[in-house]
Amino acid sequence: MDALINKNFTRYLTLITLVSISFLNAKGLNLESLEKEIVTYNRAGKHMVSQKKLSEILLTNDLSAEERANILYLMATTYRSVNDYLMCIDYLERSQAIAKKLPNENTLLMRIDHEFAFVYFDTKDYEKSGEAMRHIAEQNYKTIDPEDKAYILMQEGFLLLKENRYGETEKKYTEALAIMEKVSHCNLPMAYGKMMELYGRKKEISKVEGIYDQAYKIADDCGILKYKVFLAAELESIYKENDLFTQAYEMGLKADSLRKLEDQGNVISEMHIIDKAYIEKGTLQEEEEIVAHEKIGAIIVAAMLLSFIVYSVLRSRRLKKDKIRMEEEIEQMKEDLHSYSQNTHSNEKNVDPENEIFNSDKLTERQKELLKLMADGSSNREIAEKLFITESTVKYHIKNIYSVLELKDRRDLFKKISNS
Structure with missing residues (x-):
């Protein structure tokens, strides 16, 4: 009967588990x-399109x-592309927290x-950036994407370049250009x-x-406005450093006109508004999911x-x-206890302290104390109250006493006391 019961119960739990798992099936995503x-x-320059798609x-x-x-990582790169480094770092940290729990062979952590x-480099924290790059170089650019390596x-x-080591700088830049030419012409x-x-540092203005x-021309052909802004701003800065102020002024005007087209400030503001809207939408969705989960949980x-x-x-x-059966055993125990009590003298204590059973070397002092209370007819609860311990502890001691004295139950105990 018990085997049949357990089998049926297992079937019910299996069915419930399968129903629960069906709600957790994931839809694949081509990352x-x-x-x-x-x-x-x-x-x-369609950063808001990227943001909306990733948010959805x-x-x-x-x-x-x-x-x-990976989605959080892509959101971080989207924010970095508009120079919003605080939001970029926020999404990177969220992505990193999840990535650390993924299998060791995943490449996302390295990315x-x-x-x-x-980010450290763009925000001019060159110490942290340099440390990160040395760590990457020490691993021989392991798992690095060619474009990222560039x-x-x-x-x-x-x-x-900051240390005026022009030859080594040119070597690094030339290697980066060769990689970009192969894998990412538009960059x-x-x-x-x-x-x-x-x-510009070397005063070679014609170059x-x-x-x-x-x-x-490449930036224009690829339709990348931010690179046009970057190049114009860079050339303006070089002109200024070389005291070519007329050319710097003209290039500054061009850079300003390009920045107006880029309108980066408004783009960032709108992206923040969109981000907040999606957070609120996500919160509402979570609340609806909680209600749905509660219903499922109730089922x-x-x-x-x-x-x-x-x-x-x-x-x-x-x-x-x-x-x-338990009631019968309790009644029998009461009868045994009554029988034992009748054999004691009414004007004397129920327990003879000199009885050899209470002075057994096999028992601890605590066990002897508990044994005398058992012999007096105290219940487990009463013993627990008198000794200021729990009933579970009382049962534990009784079990050990029975084992030491080779007894089966209280009836055996009363018989042994009577015969001693």
């Missing part, structure tokens, strides 16, 4: 395709941990490290901009202007309760028999 799409939007995906509840971490290095090389070159203006700065024309609880009722009913007969 590689999505990243390409986001990169395309960001290069075209984040609001879905069927994302795996890896997918959610997050690269992104932190870029950016790391440019940053390493810039740090060398060449960034590398060319760094090369412009190098030649600077030639590189500018070449880089600006599961009801099913488990029903299973428990069925289980209880099937065992009721056995429980009744156990109860009757």
Whole structure:
């Protein structure tokens, strides 16, 4: 009967588990395709399109941990592309917290490290950026994306430039340009901009202007406005450093007109508004999910309760028999206790302290004390109250006493006391 009961109960729990798991099935997401799409939007200056798309995906509840971490990472790169570093760091930290719990072979953590290095560099925290880049270089750029490696090389070159190590700087920049030429032609203006700065330091203005024309054409062909702004601002700065103020003024006007087209300040403001709206939408969605989960939980609880009722009913007969048997044993124990009490002198203590059973060397002092109370007819509860211990502790001591004195139960105990 018990085997049948347990089998049925197991079936109920299995069914409930399968129903619960059905709510957790995740929908696959093509992360590689999505990243390409986001990169395309960001290069075209459509950062809000990227943000909305990623926010919508984040609001879905069927994302795996890896997918959610990657979406947060892409959101961080979107914010970095508009120079909103605080939001970028916030999303990077959220992505990193999830990525740390993923299997060790995942490459996302390394990509997050690269992104932190870029952020530190862009915010002129060169000490942290340099430390991050040295760590990446020590690992021989392990698992690094070729494009990311080019950016790391440019940053390493810039740090060398700050120390006026022009030859080493040019070597780093040249290596970065070669990589960009192969894997990301439209990002060449960034590398060319760094090369412009190098030649500006070396007072080779004609080379600077030639590189500018070449880089600006690529940025224009690729339709990347932010690179046009970057190149114009870089050339304006170089002109100023070389006391070419007329050319600097003209290039400054061009940079300002390009910045108006970019309208980065308004873009960031609108992105913050959108981010807040999606957070509120996510909160509302979470509240709706809580209600739905509560309903599901109620169904599961009801099913488990029903299973428990069925289980209880099937065992009721056995429980009744156990109860009757226990009552009979209690009555017998009372009779034994009464019989023992009748054999004692009414004017004397029930327990003879000299009785050898109470002075057994096998018992501890605590066990002897408890044994005398048992012999006096005290119940487990009464013993617990007198000794200021729990009933569980009393039962534990009684079990040990029976084992030491080789007794089965209290009847055996009373007999042994009477015969001693």
